[in-house]
Amino acid sequence: MFDNFDSMSEALLEGMWTTVWVTLASFVIALAIGMVLLVMHVSPAPPARWAANAYTQLFRNVPLLAILIIMFFGLPAIGIRADNWVWALVGLGMYTGALVGETLRSGINSIPLGQAEAARSLGLTFGQSLGSVILPQSIRVVIPPLGSLLIALVKNSALVSAIGVAELTARSRRLIEDTESRYDLWGVIIGVTVGYLLIALVFSYLVRIAEKRTAFVR
Amino acid sequence: MVTISGVNKHFGELHALKDIELSVDDGEVVVLIGPSGSGKSTLCRTINRLEIVDSGSITVNGSPLPAEGRALANLRADVGMVFQHFNLFAHLTVLQNITLGPIKVRRTPRAQANERARQLLERVGLADKADAYPAQLSGGQQQRVAIARGLAMDPKLMMFDEPTSALDPEMINEVLDVMQDLAREGMTMVVVTHEMGFARRAANRVVFMADGQIVEIAPPDEFFDDPKTARAQDFLSKVMSH
Numbered sequence: 091m092f093d094n095f096d097s098m099s100e101a102l103l104e105g106m107w108t109t110v111w112v113t114l115a116s117f118v119i120a121l122a123i124g125m126v127l128l129v130m131h132v133s134p135a136p137p138a139r140w141a142a143n144a145y146t147q148l149f150r151n152v153p154l155l156a157i158l159i160i161m162f163f164g165l166p167a168i169g170i171r172a173d174n175w176v177w178a179l180v181g182l183g184m185y186t187g188a189l190v191g192e193t194l195r196s197g198i199n200s201i202p203l204g205q206a207e208a209a210r211s212l213g214l215t216f217g218q219s220l221g222s223v224i225l226p227q228s229i230r231v232v233i234p235p236l237g238s239l240l241i242a243l244v245k246n247s248a249l250v251s252a253i254g255v256a257e258l259t260a261r262s263r264r265l266i267e268d269t270e271s272r273y274d275l276w277g278v279i280i281g282v283t284v285g286y287l288l289i290a291l292v293f294s295y296l297v298r299i300a301e302k303r304t305a306f307v308r
Numbered sequence: 309m310v311t312i313s314g315v316n317k318h319f320g321e322l323h324a325l326k327d328i329e330l331s332v333d334d335g336e337v338v339v340l341i342g343p344s345g346s347g348k349s350t351l352c353r354t355i356n357r358l359e360i361v362d363s364g365s366i367t368v369n370g371s372p373l374p375a376e377g378r379a380l381a382n383l384r385a386d387v388g389m390v391f392q393h394f395n396l397f398a399h400l401t402v403l404q405n406i407t408l409g410p411i412k413v414r415r416t417p418r419a420q421a422n423e424r425a426r427q428l429l430e431r432v433g434l435a436d437k438a439d440a441y442p443a444q445l446s447g448g449q450q451q452r453v454a455i456a457r458g459l460a461m462d463p464k465l466m467m468f469d470e471p472t473s474a475l476d477p478e479m480i481n482e483v484l485d486v487m488q489d490l491a492r493e494g495m496t497m498v499v500v501t502h503e504m505g506f507a508r509r510a511a512n513r514v515v516f517m518a519d520g521q522i523v524e525i526a527p528p529d530e531f532f533d534d535p536k537t538a539r540a541q542d543f544l545s546k547v548m549s550h
Contacts, residue, residue, distance in 0.1 A: 202395075204391060204393055204395035205395060205397060205398070207358055207389075207391070207395060208389070208391065208395035208396070208397070208454075209397070209408075210358070210381075210384060211356055211358070211384055211387070211388075211389035212384065212385065212408065212409035212412075212413060212457070212461060213381045213382060213383075213384045213385025213386075213409060213413040213461065214381065214408075214409070214412055214413060215378065215381050216376075218412050218413075222408060222412060223397055223399075223408075226399050227397075227398060227399050230399070306398070306399045306441060
């Protein structure tokens, strides 16, 4: 039954590895975008708030698959060229960045106003009270929802198979469609499922650790 | 120390402060009393610009309140503020709460700030709580830490916005005792409170407010024994009936 088990598992492991780094790299991009959006959201300048809002509405209301296809086919058509994996990271990062921005914003909003008033009353500047009082408390609040976004990103990364990045889903599809080697269908299905579960569970565990390390007595 | 002149403030339709005239001298303890919604907390919060007035002028130590920015931060550093709900920084220990301002704003070396914080904790009777988090303390203890946090900045003026209103009855006195000691030592204080006993004992002047206006200003004995206005007589008859 499993005559070509080795080549199958090798392909799936390579796919898993691609899924992991695509997820992590695009999450870093998403965090950076989210941070910029947060600053724009709380900015006193209205145009910055409008721009952040426009970005958020655009990227969270268009399907991720559509975003990827537009980038992969649309942008080269107007002369902007890059490798497939670049579009994968940019598309996933920009889409998830809109969600990260909203998560960070709700984190800051969850800190009682009195904390900022007390900080400002001591003579801390706006930046100091943000850095020493508001952000450290919001980090604790936003880690669980950011963790959920990370897990969602693991699964969303399957969509980049549509623009030719050989991550776990793309690899498994190739195995199933490879009629010559006749890979065992259920072997592939179980392999893919266990692969995604493993990645997601490890990430969940890391998020839990981060949550514990930022906890304080309340 | 503080001069408030012709100050008006609206919250939407509500005229919260009406033509307020008030000055506070160095070393003076001014207690603001009056019914809820009379504007006394709002007035207190205008002095360090937590509330921005619509018109009129406020000067602190001779200079008018600056707009938002570095100058305002400098002024706030000299004006201690104690809130009804303590507002201790939830993620910091008691000691870190007290040293944050001195370290960040005054650039005091950490060791020196810690030593001063421990002295202040001793003074408010909480020397053993330096490493506790706010959530581990009772309300009365939290409020005494908040007072120590304010004092750590060596303020020229301390403001108390209903400091005992959120406390259980048995914890009120431990906070009032600390405040009374401060008053005795000559700290300039503006206190919004419903504690009439404290007002009588600690105040140099009592300011009675109603409906956004200052109705009566008098030394405590005169105010409590012989209030001049019908509004104050009515208020005192209600709060003193038990």
